[in-house]
Amino acid sequence: MATLKSLLFSLIELAKRWPWLIAAIGFISGVASYFLVERKESLAQVIAIVMLVSWVFLVLENWLRESFKNRFGLNIPPALMHYVTQLVHQESLFFALPFFIAVTTWNHTQAGFTGLLILCALISVIDPLYYKQLAPRRSLFVIFHALALFAVLLVALPILLQLTTGQSMAFA
Numbered sequence: 001m002a003t004l005k006s007l008l009f010s011l012i013e014l015a016k017r018w019p020w021l022i023a024a025i026g027f028i029s030g031v032a033s034y035f036l037v038e039r040k041e042s043l044a045q046v047i048a049i050v051m052l053v054s055w056v057f058l059v060l061e062n063w064l065r066e067s068f069k070n071r072f073g074l075n076i077p078p079a080l081m082h083y084v085t086q087l088v089h090q091e092s093l094f095f096a097l098p099f100f101i102a103v104t105t106w107n108h109t110q111a112g113f114t115g116l117l118i119l120c121a122l123i124s125v126i127d128p129l130y131y132k133q134l135a136p137r138r139s140l141f142v143i144f145h146a147l148a149l150f151a152v153l154l155v156a157l158p159i160l161l162q163l164t165t166g167q168s169m170a171f172a
Contacts, residue, residue, distance in 0.1 A: 048156035
């Protein structure tokens, strides 16, 4: 238990010292996941599950933070949770984006949706835009959050559950 606590303290201190590292990891893992998915379908399923679990983590963030504080006596800084949220956004968008780009008919209205995903992916990696323009505007941030989740569900559900596009669209 003490080893786990010291490891967590070390990770939190590392994240405080180099907060941009979390964002860089999210970007790299999102892009890498696409190339890994291309190689093997079972790996695609694992990556899709990790994406969905990370979204469940975001939904339960406040409860998990309180439980963590009560269990270990360790208060996770809100700033660290903001970076984790950004990481999930980046991973989700950069995981889903190559799939959307590959199937987009560019002279169709779906190009607008893919363009919006590209814009969101760029915003997620540019910290001044993400933290100074997007995050303070709660309603805009919730829309951004929902769009990233919608995009990852549209990609992950067919991979995991063998759903058609129409079925995954209805579920997402």
